[in-house]
Amino acid sequence: xxxxxxxxxxxxxATERKLRSDDKTLDRDAVDxxxxxxxxxxxxxxxxxxxxxxxxxxxxxxxxxxxxETIRKAxxxxxxxxxxxxxxxxxxxxxxxxxxxxxxxxxxxxxDLVILGSESTDARTGVxxxxxxxxxxxPQLTLANKVDVEGSSITIQRLTDYGYDKVEATLPAVxxxxxxxxEPRYPSFKGIMAAKKKPVETLGVADISADAGQVGxxxxxxxxxxxxxxxxxxxxxxxxxxxxxxAKAADFLASKKFI
Amino acid sequence: MSEILVLVEHVDGEVKKVTLELLTLAxxxxxxxxVWAGPGLSxxxxxxxxEYGADKVYNASARExxxxxxxxxxxxxxQLVSSAAPxxxxxxxxxxxxxxxxxxxxxTDSGVITDAVGLGDGFVADQSIFGGGVNVKSKxxxxxxxxxxxxxxTAPVAAAGAGAVExxxxxxxxxxxxxxxxxRVKQEKGARPELTEAAIVVSGGRGVGSAxxxxxxxxxxxxxxxxxxxxxxxxxxxxxxHQFQVGQTGKTVSPQLYxxxxxxxxxxxxxxxxxxxTIVAINKDPEAPIFELADYGVVGDLHQxxxxxxxxxxxxx
Ligand SMILES: Cc1cc2nc3c(=O)[nH]c(=O)nc-3n(C[C@H](O)[C@H](O)[C@H](O)COP(=O)(O)OP(=O)(O)OC[C@H]3O[C@@H](n4cnc5c(N)ncnc54)[C@H](O)[C@@H]3O)c2cc1C
Ligand SMILES: Nc1ncnc2c1ncn2[C@@H]1O[C@H](COP(=O)(O)O)[C@@H](O)[C@H]1O
Numbered sequence: 001x002x003x004x005x006x007x008x009x010x011x012x013x014a015t016e017r018k019l020r021s022d023d024k025t026l027d028r029d030a031v032d033x034x035x036x037x038x039x040x041x042x043x044x045x046x047x048x049x050x051x052x053x054x055x056x057x058x059x060x061x062x063x064x065x066x067x068x069e070t071i072r073k074a075x076x077x078x079x080x081x082x083x084x085x086x087x088x089x090x091x092x093x094x095x096x097x098x099x100x101x102x103x104x105x106x107x108x109x110x111x112d113l114v115i116l117g118s119e120s121t122d123a124r125t126g127v128x129x130x131x132x133x134x135x136x137x138x139p140q141l142t143l144a145n146k147v148d149v150e151g152s153s154i155t156i157q158r159l160t161d162y163g164y165d166k167v168e169a170t171l172p173a174v175x176x177x178x179x180x181x182x183e184p185r186y187p188s189f190k191g192i193m194a195a196k197k198k199p200v201e202t203l204g205v206a207d208i209s210a211d212a213g214q215v216g217x218x219x220x221x222x223x224x225x226x227x228x229x230x231x232x233x234x235x236x237x238x239x240x241x242x243x244x245x246x247a248k249a250a251d252f253l254a255s256k257k258f259i
Numbered sequence: 260m261s262e263i264l265v266l267v268e269h270v271d272g273e274v275k276k277v278t279l280e281l282l283t284l285a286x287x288x289x290x291x292x293x294v295w296a297g298p299g300l301s302x303x304x305x306x307x308x309x310e311y312g313a314d315k316v317y318n319a320s321a322r323e324x325x326x327x328x329x330x331x332x333x334x335x336x337x338q339l340v341s342s343a344a345p346x347x348x349x350x351x352x353x354x355x356x357x358x359x360x361x362x363x364x365x366x367t368d369s370g371v372i373t374d375a376v377g378l379g380d381g382f383v384a385d386q387s388i389f390g391g392g393v394n395v396k397s398k399x400x401x402x403x404x405x406x407x408x409x410x411x412x413t414a415p416v417a418a419a420g421a422g423a424v425e426x427x428x429x430x431x432x433x434x435x436x437x438x439x440x441x442x443r444v445k446q447e448k449g450a451r452p453e454l455t456e457a458a459i460v461v462s463g464g465r466g467v468g469s470a471x472x473x474x475x476x477x478x479x480x481x482x483x484x485x486x487x488x489x490x491x492x493x494x495x496x497x498x499x500x501h502q503f504q505v506g507q508t509g510k511t512v513s514p515q516l517y518x519x520x521x522x523x524x525x526x527x528x529x530x531x532x533x534x535x536x537t538i539v540a541i542n543k544d545p546e547a548p549i550f551e552l553a554d555y556g557v558v559g560d561l562h563q564x565x566x567x568x569x570x571x572x573x574x575x576x
Contacts, residue, residue, distance in 0.1 A: 013390065013507060013526055013527055013530070014526065016392070017389040017392070017393075018393075019393060019395075037508060038508060094370070095361065095364075095371060096364055096365065096370065096371070099361075099365065118354070119508075121507055121508075121530075124373075124374065124388070124507075125357065125361075125371075125373045125374075126354060126357050126358070126373070127357055127358065127360065127361030127364075127371065127373060128361070129358070130329060130357075130358035130359075130361040130362050131361045131362065131364070131365050133330070133362070134330070134333070134361070134362040134365045134366065135365055137434045137437075138437065139328075139437035139438035140328050140329055140330060140358070140362075140437070140438050141328070141438055142328070142329075142358060143354055143355075155441075157444075158328065158440075159354075159502065160355075160443075161270075161353070161453055161455075162270070162443075162445045162446065163443070163444045163445045163446035164444050164446075165328075165440045165442065165443050165444070166440070166441050166442035166443075166444065167328055167438050167439065167440055167441065168438075168439050168441050169437055169438045169439065170437075173437075173438075179501070179504075179508045179509075180501045220370075220400060221364070221368075221369065221370030221371070221399065221400055221401045221402065222370035222371065222372055222397055222398065222399050222400055223397060223398060223400045224395055224396070224397045225383060225396045225397060225398055226395070226396040227393055227394065227395040227396070228393070228394055229392065229393055229394075230387065230391055230392055230393060230394050233538075233551075233552055233554070234554075236538075236550070236552075236553045236554040236555055236556055237554070237555050237556070238545070238550055238553065238555075238556040238557075238558060239555075239556070239557055239558070240545075240557075240558045240559065241557050241558060241559025241560070241563060241564050243563075244567075245541070245557040245558075245559045245563070245564040245567065245568075246557075246563070246564045246565065246566065246567025246568035246569075246570070246571055247567060247568075247571050248557065249539060249541070249555060249557050249564065249568045249571075250568055250571035250572055250575065252539065252554075252555040253483075253516075253539070253568075253572070254575060256516070256537055258459065258483065258515075258516050258537075259483070259572050259575050259576060
């Protein structure tokens with residue numbers, strides 16, 4: 001089975017993230033990049049499927065040059081090779097452009113299964129997996145907390161508000177995973193050493209037959225008009241419990257008409 | 260007035276509160292048309308949608324629409340976008356709502372804005388990003404604005420619309436029939452409201468101490484008619500099921516009232532609750548960062564404070 005797992009580099013949530021004042025895009029240079037946490041679950045699921053069914057796991061990352069750190073981590077976990085989609089023309093791409101460029105790259109790479117995290121911690125749109133399914137004309141098997149493949153058929157449990165839906169489809173398909181589907185492995189020392197020798201192919205906009213007018217900040221379908229640091233919340237009232245803390249909190253809730 | 264499509268969220272034939280909020284928002288910007296996807300539109304549901312402003316109710320009652328994952332709903336909306344040429348399409352910013360919005364955006368070559376917490380003239384949306392640290396105003400630059408709005412962003416206001424029902428037939432493509440729902444498993448849910456939709460959420464963290472002790476959190480939640488949430492420390496410990504995790508890698512909630520008990524207030528937890536209108540924190544550590552957000556904080560042991568609060572709430576009801 002030919003599995004492509006989409007891994008994004010995101011700013012470490014523990015650091016202060018900023019938008020650039022010039023073009024209102026995320027300032028990726030100012031912060032440390034880490035692997036989007038949910039994507040580690042996607043990598044783990046890909047590795048497990050490979051272990052069970054054979055095949056190859058390819059990491060696909062779209063992002064600036066320093067996203068290679070993220071690629072190395074996924075390779076150290078056990079992925080076989082990587083494709084790094086990187087091009088100045090891609091900077092500032094919104095969800096539509098990103099899904100377009102990634103779909104073009106996926107068509108070039110070829111796949112039986114594409115696995116993504118369900119959401120990135122920076123953009124937090126959670127739309128990319130559905131958009132890719134739409135663009136690739138492949139079944140959308142998203143928000144999975146369980147994935148089973150048998151021959152060319154695939155079944156997932158899709159998390160819902162009321163429990164889960166059992167969903168069936170035929171490969172090739174697009175899967176997104178939620179946290180708790182598995183326990184991502186830590187890269188071993190051997191894995192880290194081996195990752196250094198694994199092939200990483202770099203692709204630009206021209207290599208994926210993408211229309212440069214459809215990507216990057218200039219092409220964006222949505223725009224940030226304005227932004228500002230959130231005003232600090234007005235300082236609240238903090239009381240020490242002297243045996244009446246619950247009653248005092250109830251007074252507060254009553255004053256706000258919650259009770 | 261310009262037509263605005265609102266995708267109706269419904270369970271067991273009942274319209275969810277978030278849809279009434281979206282209708283109210285749409286009414287402030289144009290003429291709302293509710294879109295009912297799947298079987299089950301009753302007179303009562305039509306009356307409810309009308310009461311909250313729907314001038315039109317599109318009824319796409321084909322069973323097929325709910326038999327496959329997401330894609331049929333996006334096709335239905337795309338069909339209506341091309342026939343009705345609405346000024347905008349609003350969906351609820353639930354996990355599925357956002358997926359529908361994403362596919363619709365690709366289909367109609369339109370921009371999409373997710374997790375709006377407000378929407379004003381020219382469909383300029385308010386968003387809160389980076390764990391609540393930055394407020395953004397954004398808008399769609401191309402095509403029909405598609406906006407996924409977070410539950411609890413507006414209070415629903417009754418304002419009767421014309422409520423004309425129009426039947427809609429959809430011809431699904433093969434691609435929309437690719438992922439078939441073969442079974443729906445309902446897990447015990449009890450009487451509590453849906454976490455992402457609830458007007459009040461009571462969450463417990465590591466300070467709760469054990470799975471059994473979550474009954475303290477549930478007790479307060481039930482007294483307030485609230486949903487129960489948990490921090491990742493609590494779900495990782497297996498004290499509470501993962502689907503109730505609030506935060507960056509869990510659910511995002513934006514309730515009127517959020518009560519955090521035994522939660523320190525890490526940035527990743529804040530990312531899921533910072534847009535709550537009122538925040539109450541109970542923590543024994545006066546230095547806990549959650550107090551920086553709290554409108555009201557009690558420094559104390561939650562095992563004392565929460566049961567007393569629950570008792571008081573029950574007494575004063
Ligand atoms: C990539 C990433 C994603 C993450 N995603 C999430 C997420 O989605 N959601 C999330 O919540 N976290 C998330 N986290 C984890 C987050 O960083 C914190 O570790 C977590 O939120 C801590 O949970 P907590 O506040 O319950 O526990 P702690 O930080 O341990 O805080 C417990 C608090 O309880 C108080 N306490 C203890 N006993 C009592 C008592 N008897 N009475 C009153 N107070 C008491 C303590 O003073 C303390 O402040 C994520 C982390 C990472 C790295
Ligand atoms: N630039 C990117 N490169 C690789 N994968 C990505 C990229 N952006 C998003 N993804 C994938 O899409 C998922 C959802 O991201 P998002 O829609 O941005 O919340 C992530 O968990 C990743 O698996």
